[in-house]
Every structure is written in structure tokens, then in C-alpha cells.
Amino acid sequence: MKHSVILNTLFLGFFIGFIVEMVFLQRVWRKKTTDAFKGVFNQEASDSAKVSHDSDMKNVGENDKSYVSGVxxxxxxxxxxxxxxxxxxxxxxxTHLYYSFFIIDQDTGECKSSDEWSDFQMDTYKDWYAKSYGLHDENRHHSHDAKEVLPMGCLGELFYLRKARHLSKLNITDGAEQFSTILSIGGWSNRQAFPVIVRDKNKMGAFIRSAVESMVKYGFDGIDIDWEFPRNDGIEPQAYCDLMSSLKEALSNLEKTIFGADSENHFLLTTAIPALVENLEFLPLSQVDEYVDYWNLMAYDFSGSWSSKTAYHSSLFASKNDQTTPCTDMGVRFLIDQAKVPSRKIVLGMPAYGRGFTRVKLHAYDEPVIGHNFKGVGGASEGEPGIWQYNQLPLNGTEEQFDADAVSAYSIDVQKRTLVVYDNTESMKRKAQYVMDNNLAGGFWWESCGDYQTDKSRSLIVTFTDVLPALDKKPSIFTRTEMANFYAAHYPSELLSQILK
Incomplete structure (x- = not known):
């Protein structure tokens, strides 16, 4: 009995020692792994400043032959x-990624996140580790090391994608990380906030301050205002101008504080505007133009559930069968010819989604699809009635059709009496040529999730940019040492504090 107790005691001691040793070794391995990860990250971040601009598509910077490609x-x-x-x-x-949306608190005027989990907390690194390195689910623990170094959420990952050479792991050409991220504020669901804050001096001041602070704190290169839409009420048109003027002044003052009075470093200010002339003609566009870098022309949603007849929702030109529904060219011509907006500041907006009509009275594929009665809009995009993401098109069992005169694609299921109108790759070729012919700044898409991500032959973004001679690719303003120093001094414990050290 005594001998057995001694053996048990020795065995227990050995077992405890073994466990302690394993824990110790695991901690050592863990520290080495994390240190190695930090080393790789630091090397990648350092290399990003030395990246070549040469790729299959030459990136020549800002000149008359390079174009904006925003999403x-x-x-x-x-x-x-x-x-x-x-x-x-x-x-x-x-070249420009617009992050949507931050919203405005109507009670205070403060600019704030619309989803803190998605923006700041979600671990997006699990997914890209698996895609980048071909890891199986059980090996995704590597992202735990990322958590110790990298900022979380979509905003954290976006900053990392610009700062480090991770993109090369995806077999992407040098220069891919040279893009600007813009904080887009507002949107359709937050449209009621703008009329409130522009009528209250204190709320307006709170908005300007918090918008600029959010831009810096979360690593953005600029601000985009998406007010849908100022009304012709004698107040909001000028208030819109005052809003943009105040933002521009705040950004200019920040530039001087960080970089000095003579610096060419620049925070961007853009605004998303409708393509409908009736929503533009009463705005002081020539005044606002003094403050903005780009006008993002939302040339889509010309038709939908509100329409009396079926119509194209993003056509470049008017349809022969419908001379009443607006088209893209109408908005562009108004901005250039009447509002006198410089063409090289107009970015042509294009949808990565289609709009549908159901119970349409059609009898044959060769029948004109525009101008018919309908009852309902259908939809295949969750939470968005009447919407099909572009990557869900054409409709199953149908052949994609194209109206070359109006420049719009469509898909029709005669049996189900469903019609969807949208942009396709042929639309992109024509619209890219239109951008060049009219000396526009470039194009953008709403929104990135709608495009074909793996099939490049169907991708709107790839097809459009293939036509352009060059893209206006530039590194983020956060690659500047002055920005890192400013951030460390003013935001030592914020989202990007570790990655900027």
C-alpha cells in the first residue's frame, strides 16, 4: 500500500511537471509565432513604401490620361x-474605396458608426487567412496572432490592406495597395438627418468636428457626403453649400496642422449627387464645386417600383421606346453644359445590381421590353425588394439581352413574366468609352458585393478598367510619417495605434 502511494505520488508529480512544461513551451511557441508575425507584418509595412507602380495596367498618377475607379x-x-x-x-x-455608411445622430449632430461590430470588432482575418494561404478551418488559429497586432473590423482590415504587402499573397500586382479610402456619411436610410443638423448651428458644428475626427481616427483619406437629397425649400440648397464649405475649411486646417502650410498632402472631399436634373437644377453647384474634389454622379435608379411602366434604370441614353425616363447622359450634360462643373471632376456612377419588374405582359423575346405595364418588382437580394445583385444575373434559364442604342442589358423570363434591367460587361465597355470621350474623371459602382468576384470575364470593374489607359492609383495619406506622428500624439489608444507604431 505504501509502495503504491509512493508510485502514485511520483506519477502525479511527473504528470503535473509535464503539464507545466507543455504550458511553458506553448507560451514560448506562442510568443515566437506572434513575434514572427509582427516581424513579417513590419517588413511588409516597410516594403509598402517602396512598391513599384508598374503592373499590367500602368498607374501614372493624376493627369489627363489616368482615371478614377471607385467603389x-x-x-x-x-x-x-x-x-x-x-x-x-x-x-x-x-483607386478609391468609399466606406458606407457612417451616420449622423439627429439629436446631437455627431457623426458615428452605423454598425460597431462590423466596423471595429469583427475578425475578418479568419476569412482572408484561409483564402490567402489555403488554410483549413482547423488552422485558422493563425488569426489569433493577427489579433495581437492588427486592428479588428472591416475598418481595421482596410487599413492593413493599404499599409502592408498582404495583397501580393493573393497574386495581385504591385501597387494594388495604393488606393484611398473615403468615409461616406449619410445614405438613403439616414437622409432625414441632414435637414435637421443644417438648421441647428450647434449640431452642425458637432457634425463637422466629429466627421473630421472620425476620418482621422479610423484611417480614412477623405470624406464623402451622401445627402439624399437636398430639397428646393429656400434653405437646404444653400445649407448644402455651407456644409461642404465648412468641411473643406476643417480639412484644410487639419492639413496645415499636420503637414504645414505649403504641403501638397491633401484630404479628399467628395459628394454623391443624383443624376436627375430635377434634383440638381436648384442647387448652387458652381459654388459647391469650389470645395469638392469629385462629384459622384449616381446614374442609376431611373426606374423601379415607383415607375408607371417598365423602363431601364441605368441606361446611358434614352430608349427609342421611352423618351420620358431619365438617362445618364442627361445628368452629365446638365452638369457640364449648364452647371459648368469641370468634366474632370465628374465620376460616373454605375450599379452592380439590376432592378426588376414582375407580371409584365410580354409575349415574345423579340418584343420591346420597355413601356409595359407591370404589377410587382420581385427580387433576389435579401432585404432589398426589386433588386437582383449583378452576380445573380442573368435570370436562370434565360439569355442576356442588350439594347445597344440605350446601352442597357436586360434579362427576361417570358414564362414567369419577369424582367430585370441592369448594366453588364457590354455596358461597361460603352460607358468607359463615354467617360473618355467626355473627359470625365472616371467611374464608380454601388456596391462592391454585387460584382462577379472570381469570374473576371463577367466582372464590371475589370471590364470597365480594361478599356481605360491608366488608373489614378496613389498611396494613402497615412503612409506619410507626419500622419503616424499626429495619430500617436492625439489617438494613442485608438483603433490604429498599434499598427502605426
């Missing part, structure tokens, strides 16, 4: 069924 990325994109993360965007072909 809006929504912070609801990571959630199923979209499951679309920042690293899924074709950043090789993007």
Missing part, C-alpha cells in the same frame, strides 16, 4: 448571405 463598400456586406469582406474587393482595379 462603395457597405459595412453590411460581411454578413450572410453576402459574406463579402474588404479583401474580396478587386483592389488592383480600384
Amino acid at each position: 462603395y463598400y457597405s459595412n453590411w456586406s460581411p454578413f450572410p448571405p453576402r459574406s463579402h469582406f474588404p479583401h474580396d474587393v478587386n483592389l488592383e482595379r480600384i
Whole structure:
């Protein structure tokens, strides 16, 4: 009995020692792994400043032969069924990524996140580790090391994608990380906030301050205002101008504080505007133009559930069968010819989605699809009645059709009496040529999750940029040492504090 107790005691001691040793070794291995990860990250971040601008598409910077290729990325994109993360965007072909949306608190005027989990807390690195390195689910623990170094959420990952050479792991050409991220504020669901704050001096001041602070704190290169839409009420048109003027002044003062009075470093200020002339003609566009870098012309949603007849929703020109529905060219011509907006500041907006009409009275595929009665709009995009993401088109069992005169694609299921109108790759070729012919700044898409992500032959972004001679690719303003120093001094414990050290 005594001998047995001694043996048990020795065995227990050995077992405890073994466990302690394993824990110790695990901690050592863990520290080495994390240190190695930090080393790789630091090397990648350092190399990003030395990146070559040469690729299959030459990136020549800002001149008359380079173009904007922008896309809006929504912070609801990571959630199923979209499951679309920042690293899924074709950043090789993007110059400006508009992050949507931050919103305005009507009670205080403060600019704030619309989804803190998606923006700041979600672990997006699990997904891109698996895609980048071909890891199986059980090996995704590598992202735990990322958590110790990298900022979380979509905003954290977007910053990392610009700062480090991770994109090369995806076989993407050098220069892909040279893109600007713009904080887009407002949107349709937050449209009631702007009329409130522009009528209250204190709320307006709170908005300007918090918008600029959010831009810096979360690593953006600029601000985009998406007010849908100022009304012709004798107050809001001028208030819109005053809002843009105040933002421009605040950004200019910040530039001087960080870089000095003579610096060419610049925070961007853009605004999303409708393409309908009736919503533009009463705005002081020539005044606002003094403050903005780009006008993002939302040339889509010309038709939908509100329409009396079926119509194209993003056509370049008017249809022969419908001379009443607005078209893209009408908005562009108004801005250039009447509002006198410089053409090289106009960015042509294009949809990565289609709009549908159901119970349409059609009898044959060769019958004109425009101008028919309908009852209902259908839809295949969750939570968006009447919407089909572009990557859900054409409709199953149908052949994609194209109206070459209006420049619009459509898909029609005669049996189900369903029609969907949208942009396709042929639309992109024509619209890219239109951008060049009219000396516009470039194009953008709403929104990134709708494009074909893997099939480049069907991708709107790839097809459009293939036509352009060069993209206006530039590194983020946060690659500047002055920005890192400013951030460390003013935001030592914020989202990007560790990655900027």
C-alpha cells in the first residue's frame, strides 16, 4: 500500500511537471509565432513604401490620361448571405474605396458608426487567412496572432490592406495597395438627418468636428457626403453649400496642422449627387464645386417600383421606346453644359445590381421590353425588394439581352413574366468609352458585393478598367510619417495605434 502511494505520488508529480512544461513551451511557441508575425507584418509595412507602380495596367498618377475607379463598400456586406469582406474587393482595379455608411445622430449632430461590430470588432482575418494561404478551418488559429497586432473590423482590415504587402499573397500586382479610402456619411436610410443638423448651428458644428475626427481616427483619406437629397425649400440648397464649405475649411486646417502650410498632402472631399436634373437644377453647384474634389454622379435608379411602366434604370441614353425616363447622359450634360462643373471632376456612377419588374405582359423575346405595364418588382437580394445583385444575373434559364442604342442589358423570363434591367460587361465597355470621350474623371459602382468576384470575364470593374489607359492609383495619406506622428500624439489608444507604431 505504501509502495503504491509512493508510485502514485511520483506519477502525479511527473504528470503535473509535464503539464507545466507543455504550458511553458506553448507560451514560448506562442510568443515566437506572434513575434514572427509582427516581424513579417513590419517588413511588409516597410516594403509598402517602396512598391513599384508598374503592373499590367500602368498607374501614372493624376493627369489627363489616368482615371478614377471607385467603389462603395457597405459595412453590411460581411454578413450572410453576402459574406463579402474588404479583401474580396478587386483592389488592383480600384483607386478609391468609399466606406458606407457612417451616420449622423439627429439629436446631437455627431457623426458615428452605423454598425460597431462590423466596423471595429469583427475578425475578418479568419476569412482572408484561409483564402490567402489555403488554410483549413482547423488552422485558422493563425488569426489569433493577427489579433495581437492588427486592428479588428472591416475598418481595421482596410487599413492593413493599404499599409502592408498582404495583397501580393493573393497574386495581385504591385501597387494594388495604393488606393484611398473615403468615409461616406449619410445614405438613403439616414437622409432625414441632414435637414435637421443644417438648421441647428450647434449640431452642425458637432457634425463637422466629429466627421473630421472620425476620418482621422479610423484611417480614412477623405470624406464623402451622401445627402439624399437636398430639397428646393429656400434653405437646404444653400445649407448644402455651407456644409461642404465648412468641411473643406476643417480639412484644410487639419492639413496645415499636420503637414504645414505649403504641403501638397491633401484630404479628399467628395459628394454623391443624383443624376436627375430635377434634383440638381436648384442647387448652387458652381459654388459647391469650389470645395469638392469629385462629384459622384449616381446614374442609376431611373426606374423601379415607383415607375408607371417598365423602363431601364441605368441606361446611358434614352430608349427609342421611352423618351420620358431619365438617362445618364442627361445628368452629365446638365452638369457640364449648364452647371459648368469641370468634366474632370465628374465620376460616373454605375450599379452592380439590376432592378426588376414582375407580371409584365410580354409575349415574345423579340418584343420591346420597355413601356409595359407591370404589377410587382420581385427580387433576389435579401432585404432589398426589386433588386437582383449583378452576380445573380442573368435570370436562370434565360439569355442576356442588350439594347445597344440605350446601352442597357436586360434579362427576361417570358414564362414567369419577369424582367430585370441592369448594366453588364457590354455596358461597361460603352460607358468607359463615354467617360473618355467626355473627359470625365472616371467611374464608380454601388456596391462592391454585387460584382462577379472570381469570374473576371463577367466582372464590371475589370471590364470597365480594361478599356481605360491608366488608373489614378496613389498611396494613402497615412503612409506619410507626419500622419503616424499626429495619430500617436492625439489617438494613442485608438483603433490604429498599434499598427502605426
